[in-house]
Amino acid sequence: MEKIIEFKNVDYAVEEQKNKKHFILKNITLEIKKGELVCVIGLNGCGKSTFAKLLSGLISPTSGLINICGLNTQNPDHSYQIRKKVGIIFQNPDNQIIASTIEEEIAFGLENLCIPREKMKARIKSSLCAVGMEGFEKKLTSTLSGGQKQRLNIASVLAMQPEIIVLDEPTSMLDSVSRKNILDLLLKIKSIHKTTIVLVTHFMEEAVLSNKVLFIEDRKVNFLGNPYELFSDEVFLKTPSLTPMQSSQILSFIKSLGYKVSMKALKTKDCANEIIKILENHKK
Amino acid sequence: MIKNISIGKYIEGNSKMHQLDARTKIILWLVFTLLAFLTHSFISLSLILISCVFMMKLSDISALKFLKSNSLIIILSLFTTLLNLVFEAEAKLITSGKFYITSKTMKVSFIIFIKFISLILTTSAVMFTTSANEISYVVEKTFMPLSCIGINSRDIALTITITLRFIPTVLEEAKKIVNAQLSRGARFKNKNIFKTFKACLSVFIPLLVSSFSRAECLATALEARCYSGEAHTSFKEFKFKKKDFIALLLALLLILGVIGCNLWIKI
Amino acid sequence: MIEARNLSYTYESENNFKTSAVENISFSVNNGEILGILGKTGSGKSTLVQMLNGLLKPLSGEIILNGKNITTDFKNKYEVFSKIGLVFQYPEHQLFESTVFDDIAFGLKNQGLEKPEIHSRVIKIANMLGLNENLLSRSPLSLSGGEKRRCAIAGVMALKPDVLILDEPTAGMDLIGKNFLLKCLLDYHSQEKRSIILISHSVEEIIEVSSKILVLDKGKSVYYGSPGGLFKKDIKYLESLGLNPAQITQVMSLVKAEGYDIPESVLTVNQAQKEILKLLEKDGATA
Numbered sequence: 001m002e003k004i005i006e007f008k009n010v011d012y013a014v015e016e017q018k019n020k021k022h023f024i025l026k027n028i029t030l031e032i033k034k035g036e037l038v039c040v041i042g043l044n045g046c047g048k049s050t051f052a053k054l055l056s057g058l059i060s061p062t063s064g065l066i067n068i069c070g071l072n073t074q075n076p077d078h079s080y081q082i083r084k085k086v087g088i089i090f091q092n093p094d095n096q097i098i099a100s101t102i103e104e105e106i107a108f109g110l111e112n113l114c115i116p117r118e119k120m121k122a123r124i125k126s127s128l129c130a131v132g133m134e135g136f137e138k139k140l141t142s143t144l145s146g147g148q149k150q151r152l153n154i155a156s157v158l159a160m161q162p163e164i165i166v167l168d169e170p171t172s173m174l175d176s177v178s179r180k181n182i183l184d185l186l187l188k189i190k191s192i193h194k195t196t197i198v199l200v201t202h203f204m205e206e207a208v209l210s211n212k213v214l215f216i217e218d219r220k221v222n223f224l225g226n227p228y229e230l231f232s233d234e235v236f237l238k239t240p241s242l243t244p245m246q247s248s249q250i251l252s253f254i255k256s257l258g259y260k261v262s263m264k265a266l267k268t269k270d271c272a273n274e275i276i277k278i279l280e281n282h283k284k
Numbered sequence: 285m286i287k288n289i290s291i292g293k294y295i296e297g298n299s300k301m302h303q304l305d306a307r308t309k310i311i312l313w314l315v316f317t318l319l320a321f322l323t324h325s326f327i328s329l330s331l332i333l334i335s336c337v338f339m340m341k342l343s344d345i346s347a348l349k350f351l352k353s354n355s356l357i358i359i360l361s362l363f364t365t366l367l368n369l370v371f372e373a374e375a376k377l378i379t380s381g382k383f384y385i386t387s388k389t390m391k392v393s394f395i396i397f398i399k400f401i402s403l404i405l406t407t408s409a410v411m412f413t414t415s416a417n418e419i420s421y422v423v424e425k426t427f428m429p430l431s432c433i434g435i436n437s438r439d440i441a442l443t444i445t446i447t448l449r450f451i452p453t454v455l456e457e458a459k460k461i462v463n464a465q466l467s468r469g470a471r472f473k474n475k476n477i478f479k480t481f482k483a484c485l486s487v488f489i490p491l492l493v494s495s496f497s498r499a500e501c502l503a504t505a506l507e508a509r510c511y512s513g514e515a516h517t518s519f520k521e522f523k524f525k526k527k528d529f530i531a532l533l534l535a536l537l538l539i540l541g542v543i544g545c546n547l548w549i550k551i
Numbered sequence: 552m553i554e555a556r557n558l559s560y561t562y563e564s565e566n567n568f569k570t571s572a573v574e575n576i577s578f579s580v581n582n583g584e585i586l587g588i589l590g591k592t593g594s595g596k597s598t599l600v601q602m603l604n605g606l607l608k609p610l611s612g613e614i615i616l617n618g619k620n621i622t623t624d625f626k627n628k629y630e631v632f633s634k635i636g637l638v639f640q641y642p643e644h645q646l647f648e649s650t651v652f653d654d655i656a657f658g659l660k661n662q663g664l665e666k667p668e669i670h671s672r673v674i675k676i677a678n679m680l681g682l683n684e685n686l687l688s689r690s691p692l693s694l695s696g697g698e699k700r701r702c703a704i705a706g707v708m709a710l711k712p713d714v715l716i717l718d719e720p721t722a723g724m725d726l727i728g729k730n731f732l733l734k735c736l737l738d739y740h741s742q743e744k745r746s747i748i749l750i751s752h753s754v755e756e757i758i759e760v761s762s763k764i765l766v767l768d769k770g771k772s773v774y775y776g777s778p779g780g781l782f783k784k785d786i787k788y789l790e791s792l793g794l795n796p797a798q799i800t801q802v803m804s805l806v807k808a809e810g811y812d813i814p815e816s817v818l819t820v821n822q823a824q825k826e827i828l829k830l831l832e833k834d835g836a837t838a
Contacts, residue, residue, distance in 0.1 A: 043727060044696060044697070044728065080510060088505075090504070098446050099415075100449050108509060108519075111517050111519055112509055113510055114515060117517060142452055142453070146592070177793050178592075202725040249820045250802065253824050257831070268802055272806050276811075278831075279811060464639045467632050467636070467707070468707065486647050
């Protein structure tokens, strides 16, 4: 799989006082391949949101190189192209909606891309279909629930047919049912459209479903790789900024009793099967 | 009362008013407003009032909804009218305290009241049936000639769209903050003006802060969706239809009627 | 003690349709108890909560605080507000004073307390909520997200209300922030011994700290009793109420499906650990 996002020695700093720089991210080097679902985790304030904005070309690194779909984000001539290719969704569902009706909201992005009017209606319809809101075109955006608003934001981005979708904690203001719906939707989008998805989250259950997890700690990349490796590693689990999944917690507990368990059985079904195996072996 | 303010409250629908082009509606509003302001004859104003009521009827908005949404301004209008009724137009600043109502003051007060109601009716009829995006499209097209002096009309139009779209949201937020501060004992209606001021500040500052943060987020979101204020296509198709021509013709007839009344009927 | 008796509230929607937001809710919270109210968005939690401190007048029913009806037996609504403290969702959105100290003191100044009393209360509550003294002179807007939240909550706690109601106090926080805030709340509870009502849509958060649970669905009370009783409800029922079961609940439910003797719903990791130990000890073998 070809790489679609590339970071090389990227620093991002802001100037707090005169000549005093405060680094939010330091020396980030990584690659994300096309079609991957990457989850970015870390404590609040570790630089996850800044990372998401750097990915979308909305801000430029202080030093280092960022290539998105082969385009250098620091080249101002590339900005429009990069924004076409990367869609971003933020945490607060309300603060991304500008129009009064749903179809006008989705059309806004299409107008900016100079899509002809005849093609707009079809794109609006298909993007609403993709997020499970068929027939909602004429509805008022102010009547939507938080989860629906966020799905609308995803539809608005999807309609622009981006190659990469970045989501900065899209579900942290939603309840658990809406959160699950959004996650299922993202997995569906990934499998149908083969879009590369970068999801910033603090829910470990979401991270475990990704191809790669990027753990940012103390402004640096502490881990980038298979989520199972991260969540089953005893050393990492003891890191205060990494909160283990409940499956991981129960498996650690059973392991502490002296039983042999696979710490990689993090998904619900796998964890249940591990526990059943232990109990079965005891019956014997 | 906060819930009932009608600004920015576009209501979905398919009434005759909804079907009119936004430009037609803005022109109608301008015509009715100007006529109401400029004419003082009783019969012309009655014509204008009837037209405004007709416009309101065509928007399929119930009288109750109309009254609820405009309660504050209707009360203000009544109050102004009453003030005028009680104080004679030529009253001296230093009076002996004598008030009296004459048939002249009654007529003047009534005329003022009709003007207010006509304005409220026509504004409501247009606001309820025109979405923020339609209004912003009209603004964009109207200000397009200003691009030669460096003013981007799409920027202005978008500012209006976003303002109108967020008015209900900000009002809702204000309500929440008022409740939160009330629960901490903030005195909004207090003899001590300092306490009242402090209470108002306790709502105004958080609203301002959240508005700035919201504006930043929106700006980022707009940028991310390739907004550049430059070349773009348009989703809404604004074409004048037969209905629009009929409406504009009726408006012209009204103008003629008002002029006629002013010239030949002196009431 | 606070008691709600047959509370109902309806509101009028856009087309003058009357919708019942809350219907016939009753519960009581004794001094020093913690009541957890669970329900998904739209279940009536926020409406109920605003009735409890007197902001909304119930259509029918009453709220009795220490034997007095909050609608009729108090001098004015401000007296009720000082006895029933309500922390709204995302309370950091109400911060406005120029310093953290002043913001926490806002409610106390409104109550008309003397300066020394205000000072000592603010210092004490700031300490309890993990806000260092050096933060007190800073602008509340310069604090981190978690600190802002705790500053706002401190502003209500400082009033020393008989009942403290918190509407989704951990919404939007990461796990470390959540755990720290819950720990501070429990410290407050154990030190001040006052009643707390916690509202949430997360079962795990509430289940371990509450002495009683009230579950709302579409404005009606569908469960009112001990947390233990909630364990007896099966997982599908909890899902239907919009209480998305935690991962551990789903895991143990799958284990139960294989025939093991486990309660219908295991709601926390602690409880799962106990159940597994029980099962392993039953078989009489440890590795």
